Amino acid sequence: SSGINAEYGGLPAKGRSICGQWAADICCNTVQQIVTRSCCGAASDTDQVRRWVESYEDQEHLREQLSTAELVAFVPNGAVLPRAAGHLDTPLSGGNVVRFQSPESLQTTLQCPNKGEVVGMGIKPGVTLIAGGGFHGKTTLLSAIKLGVYSKIPGDGRENLVTTPTASKIRAEDGRQITGVDISNFINNLPQGKDTSSFYSCDASGSTSQAAAIMEYLEMGGKCLMIDEDTAATNFMIRDDKIQMLLSADKEPIKPFLYRARELYDRLGVSSIVVVGGAGDYLDIADTVLLLDNYTVRDVTQRAKEIAASRPAHIPSLPPLVSPRQRTVDPSSLSPFWGKTKVPEKTSITYTVKGEENMSTLDLSALEQIVEMGQTRFICEVLVRLANEKRTHSLQDLMRQLSSEIDKHGLGCVKDNSNWLSRPRIFEIAAAINRYRHLSLLN
Secondary structure, three states: OOOOOOOOOOOOEEOOEEOHHHHHHHHHHHHHHHHHHHHOHHHOOHHHHHHHHHHHHHHHHHHHHHHHOOOOEEEEOOOOOOEOOOOOOOEOOOOOOOOOOOOHHHEEEEEEOOOEEEEEEEEOOOEEEEEEOOOOOHHHHHHHHHHHHOOOOOOOOOOOOEEOOOOEEOOOOOOOOEEEEOOOOOEOOOHHHOOOOOEEEOOOOHHHHHHHHHHHHHHOOOOEEEEEHHHOOHHHHOOOHHHHHHOOHHHOOEOOHHHHHHHHHHHHOOEEEEEOOOOHHHHHHOOEEEEEEOOEEEEOHHHHHHHHHHOOOOOOOOOOOOOOOOOEEOHHHHHHHHOOEEEEEOOEEEEOOOOOOOOEEEEOOOOOOOOOHHHHHHHHHHHHHHHOOOOOOEHHHHHHHHHHHHHHHOHHHOOOOOOOOOOOOHHHHHHHHHHOOOOOEOO
């Protein structure tokens, strides 16, 4: 059907009492003003509306081109990547702002339906390193690429910066829950013979949490992972020569990401974009090396290969990577979400467990690609829905079915009143389920 369907998300109340006068003011004044300003063409700045729509169309079109252009990310020339402050999404302004400029060797041109040609840096599949000194812009670049899975509004500064839709940032997360994940590609031979092919922990270390996060991501079909050494577990990322001499391989259960990143791409087609400032051994496995120098990007791949050849890292041969196991969630383990739930902030969901006096918290603070509270509310509604699921499917199949339903029916497929909800990716929904402390599996 044609037209605009506008929904309002509730009226004010105090406890069980209706705030009548306040509600009347909303219905008779506020709502009318909102409708007039947002839905009536005569009251809108049509040029601004057109600019927003065309900007969104261009970014979606660019993101769709990445696969055919054999890229995992694209950063346009002229983009303003730094933000005004750590807690703000507005671009940095002022005379000292350094706009992005692609190295000549990596420059590529993509086409937009409205803007036409867009020129910028293309990041190809494989292992890409972002190197450089401290405070020179490494993390700023990765943060912009991380959020390239979403389209930006005009004036954001990062318009037309796009990333392959499955790209996800992985980090260490001390203390998180792990439920039945095969982390044996990265960690095995634990003391006392503890099994890592179906690993459980209610208080994971930095290394085990990072290993689990990667395998959970692969389980969902992800094809491009991003890691910043600032938020990674050092012992999961690298083992230098001196430690290898001191500690024999059979005494170290952890197989660092360094040993697996090359194979992840060569065998599974999973690319990696890694920020490194102190782990030079990664030069040995890199396809592309970017150097941030005073916020300017240089392509130093050839120099990096020369350095790696002159001082090769010791990277041992390992058994072949094992593909992630598909796990089946027990819906009944999600039953606490039938009761009282709250979303007090973007990074958490609280719920009530029978027999416990205080509400429990599902911590989502490590999911850096949840960008606003509506996504967290949607995840909460998905958990409520899955708690009532009668069929049993693998977690990957559940997420694919959910994504298909949203595509067909919108956000209302999980809740009739879908106000205040916005769509997260299946990777963040699955990650929330994986962090749920009462999760159990059927297989």
